[in-house]
Amino acid sequence: MPEGDSLHRIAARLQPLVGHVVSASSPNPRGRVTGVAAAIDGRRLESVEAVGKHLILRFDGRVLLRSHLRMTGRWTIGPAAQTRRGSPWLVLRVGAVEAAQWNGPVLTLEARVVRTLGSDLLADATEPVALVARLRRGSSGRLLGEALQDQRLVAGIGNMWMSETLWQAGLSPWLSVESVDDGELVAALTWARDSMRAAVVDARPQRAVYRRTGRPCSRCGEAIRARGQGDENRTAYWCPGCQRGPSPVAR
Incomplete structure (x- = not known):
């Protein structure tokens, strides 16, 4: 998509x-x-x-x-x-x-x-700090990977950018939003915003986990995993070796 x-x-x-x-x-x-x-x-x-x-x-x-x-x-x-x-x-x-x-x-x-959409992540007026507050208000009890793709909270992120962002941040998509501190969320959203803006005028960066199921992680060597997440069963990709948090059995 x-x-x-x-x-x-x-x-x-x-x-x-x-x-x-x-x-x-x-x-x-x-x-x-x-x-x-x-x-x-x-x-x-x-x-x-x-x-x-x-x-x-x-x-x-x-x-x-x-x-x-x-x-x-x-x-x-x-x-x-x-x-x-x-x-x-x-x-x-x-x-x-x-x-x-x-x-x-x-x-x-x-x-x-x-x-009904949240702030566009790539808009000049959008600040990651403000997005964190919106995520806190609208994602109680939800998984991090699912919340980042909720367009009512943050507009623009799909499962590719979610997966790549959380790998960069070292956070599992299976963490609850509540278990991630504000600093980690700001850093993740800032990386996503800057990388997506760069991709508007240039090629997207090389993928670390997206559609790389079973291949070794470039950071730690562990095999990349994938599993559907949320009501819409969007595929999350992650490395269980270097992304902090739970890691359910891969499909």
Whole structure:
């Protein structure tokens, strides 16, 4: 699933369309039934921003479009296609520049869910210290790995960045939030914020644990483990040798 850095990278690439009247179409029938293209065609794109894992496009007339990519969606931006293979859900065109949204799955003019999100980790105004207070209030009794992926608490972190962040911090995703002190949480969130911001303009860092199940940890040599966590069974990856805390039996 694309995480916060991916959405910020897409938002940056869409900036050339901002300030222009957009021609919009929906070649894919599934995109057409959303009514999005008809609602925004011929409107001026006023802004594009990433909020956590959501992309928000604001058009004149107070029309707002929300895109959430989940596991299957993607955006492509480049020269307007003369012949396009496949059918994107949405195509936005300004002159010779075209942005296409493929495979949905969330493309809507309703953005109520964005108001329930926590602070975007990559936003300039977001401070890790303030996020720790929010985590404390909203994650009583929860596991650390699960709480960091709750978009209502911290917007932008998915299971890849959660796993990598906690390996860097030396903390097991199976620790309770209460068992981790404020300093450890601030350090972990600061590393995540700085690393995700860097990944917006450059490649992501080499993975230490994510999708490396069974391979030796580069820090201590112990085999990396993986197991589903939380109600949504998102896979947590960790090293039982050098990440403090419990380590359930791996699947």
